Amino acid sequence: MENRMNRRDVSFSTFKQHKLEEREYWSKASVEEKMKTITYLRECFYGPEATTGRLQRLYKFIKQQ
Numbered sequence: 001m002e003n004r005m006n007r008r009d010v011s012f013s014t015f016k017q018h019k020l021e022e023r024e025y026w027s028k029a030s031v032e033e034k035m036k037t038i039t040y041l042r043e044c045f046y047g048p049e050a051t052t053g054r055l056q057r058l059y060k061f062i063k064q065q
Contacts, residue, residue, distance in 0.1 A: 042050045
């Protein structure tokens with residue numbers, strides 16, 4: 001049974017503490033790390049063609065009178 005969890009490495013916190021720690025982490029992260037994470041998440045949600053394909057067309061909205 002080598003795959004057992006080491007209980008010394010487990011920590012508990014509240015959602016509020018976790019949210020603050022996460023916000024602090026991302027505020028200190030480099031732009032490159034943020035862009036890599038965004039690209040990874042886009043590929044997870046929309047597939048690899050979301051990051052390798054062309055950009056979508058931009059639509060112009062016109063107000064009607």
